[in-house]
Amino acid sequence: xxxxxxxxxxxxxAVAGKLYLMGGGWDSYTAPELPAQLRLAVAVGVRFxxxxxxxxxxxxxxxxxxxxxxxxxxxxxMNVGRPAHLPPGSTxxxxxxxxMPVTAQKHGGYRVVIVAGKDEAAVERRLPFRVxxxxxxx
Numbered sequence: 537x538x539x540x541x542x543x544x545x546x547x548x549x550a551v552a553g554k555l556y557l558m559g560g561g562w563d564s565y566t567a568p569e570l571p572a573q574l575r576l577a578v579a580v581g582v583r584f585x586x587x588x589x590x591x592x593x594x595x596x597x598x599x600x601x602x603x604x605x606x607x608x609x610x611x612x613x614m615n616v617g618r619p620a621h622l623p624p625g626s627t628x629x630x631x632x633x634x635x636m637p638v639t640a641q642k643h644g645g646y647r648v649v650i651v652a653g654k655d656e657a658a659v660e661r662r663l664p665f666r667v668x669x670x671x672x673x674x
Contacts, residue, residue: 537588537653539661540581540629544648548577548633555579555631563665566672567640574638574667582652584616584628591615595652599638602645608636614652640667 546559557579565574578597592613599608616628640646648663 537585537593537657537659538583539650539652539659540583541579542581542648542650542661542663543579544663544665545577545579546575547635548579550579550631550633553631555581555633563663564668565640565665566668566670567643568669568671570641570643572640572667574640576638576648577633577635578648578650578663580632580634580650580652580661582614582630582632584614584630586618586625586627589616589618589628593653595632595650597634597636597651598649599636600647600649601642602647607640607646608638610634610636643667643669 543560544562545557549556560579592615595612595614597610598606600606614630614632616630644667646665646667650661652659
């Protein structure tokens with residue numbers, strides 16, 4: 537299993553094996569005052585090996601501040617089957633989209649941490665972002 541890609545966006549949706557994003561790929565959010573409600577979504581593509589299909593793979597997404605304090609935590613699972621048309625040994629890509637209510641209490645650094653799988657087979661991806669002081673660009 538591997539996290540093939542992960543993006544921060546304003547909004548994300550996974551429909552019929554495709555991701556639909558609005559405002560994707562950012563790493564800075566400008567907040568004129570605090571606390572600030574962030575519009576934050578995470579889009580993730582997880583690549584499953586043939587031997588990892590037909591079983592639950594836990595997925596945990598957290599938003600943390602620079603000190604590692606957890607602000608938001610989402611837990612779920614992914615399960616990819618083995619369609620009859622795939623040759624044995626094929627890998628499969630599965631998408632996940634999560635829209636999360638995030639309140640930033642301070643300006644500075646944050647990160648989204650994605651963990652897929654369990655125990656020693658778990659994989660992790662970190663997406664750093666900043667909450668800046670000031671007015672958003674026009």
